[in-house]
Amino acid sequence: MSEKDMNDKVNEMLQRSEANVKKTEKSFVRPEDEEREVVAPDGSIIKVNPIYDYFSGEKPKEEKPCSGVIEKFLNWARAESIWVLGFGTGCGSIEIPPLVTPRFDMFRYGVQMRPTPRQSNAFIISGYLSVKTLKRVIRTYEQMPSPKYILALGSCTINGGMYYDSYSTINRLDKYIPVDVYIAGCMPRPEALLAGFMKLKELIKEGKGEKANEYARNFDEYKANQKKIIKDWNMPDYNW
């Protein structure tokens, strides 16, 4: 084998290994969901990209509120029917179950728990948020239908709290997702959480519950912050 052939072969192998490395970077896409060409029943060749059946390729858009009285009326309905996602992210989630018990009973204020992000419009970030959980929080938040609201429970979401110098938790939540209401304390009691819901209702009724639009407006900035802290970003940019 000549030296030239040898070089060609090595180059080819290097290229192949590079291609393999690129493939592993996109590992969240299953092989059957990758972009490919398929032969249609009539013999024509069409391009398919099945991953877009699961994820949107578009950035979230700003959704304009309705005008005047209609928006006020709808905001009243939204404020009186808050569906909270049942997803405990940190130690504060232990304060949520008492809310459905006779002592605190959040149902009387129109606050209910829902099991899926698709049906909920409020998300309680309960206490410290590790970087690993932040990834799940972003995915979940982006899947929720707009208008959506975030309640940040506990001091850890404001400035890191007692985990301010931890290697694995974030310090300021609103750098990564927009927050509507902060509930300070370590831990805040269920009454504080109820007070937070009341505050959120006030904000929605005043027409200030537009953080989902803020997220869409400053999407690139939020994404940059998220990617800065999440080192192994192995999911699509837009999860909604």
Next chain:
Amino acid sequence: MTIYVKLGYTLLGLLIVLNWGFLMGATFRKIGARVAGRYGIPFYQPWLNLLKNISTRTTITHGVMYYIGPVFRLTGGVGLFLFMPMVFTGTVDGPWTNFSFEGDLILILYFQVFGMLGMALGAGQGGHPYSAMGIARGLAQHAAVELPLTLAFISIAIQFDTFSVYKIVAAQQGGFENWVLFTNPFAAATIILAMLGAMGHSPFNLVKAPNEILIGPATEFEGTYLGFMQSAGSILHVMEAVLFMNLVFGGASNWIELIVKTFLIYFWSVFVGMVFPRFKIEQSVTWFFKVPLLLGFLAIIIYSF
């Protein structure tokens, strides 16, 4: 009565049924809360939930069937309503008898399955990898409920020699001793027991329990679709209660009587739901095949000879 006047009455009836369904749903939640020692939701919460659901700004769709699923379910509820005589007025051409006709009992049986089918079709395109399991469970339980119900319906049809719900109601007039509850107790017992499954409350609500079974079809829908589904569910609840009232409890001669009777029928399923915890699918299917099915066979055998 011209067709337009009849159509007007039917639309008005549908509006009453929808709102009564919402109120009944809220009452159920309220009773549940009071049993648990809580104050519970306000009685107007379902209307607010509907408004909230309609006013969501972004909705995700997974394809055509995802649109058609809730529409199917609504069609099931409205179809059940269209062919059901609501209030007995002495003539089949009366104001609240809707479009009841000879043989509507068979059509009503068909429309009962329609709602479940809508859920199945919608969830099939919902994108959830395990939705097929949820659908299979739902349809298995639905089949187990439908079988004894159908036997009881046939027994009542043999008893009165008609497949018209209106004629069955007419035959039960003139005092409670003429109700099917007393003239055909086996069919009545079958319906009263199988009704618990048709209503879909605890202990037979595993199918639509999103907290316990994340593969349930109801978890995939959001926004307007969910609003549609919940409205359809409310209509279906009332119509199931009206069906059993017409077949077993002598129908109603005015709206007040209808509301009282449907509430008591609904309350029966709520009462059982408050007392018994949730059944697993295999437990509920076995139960329906044991007790109501045997009673249904007895009801058929007695009226066949």
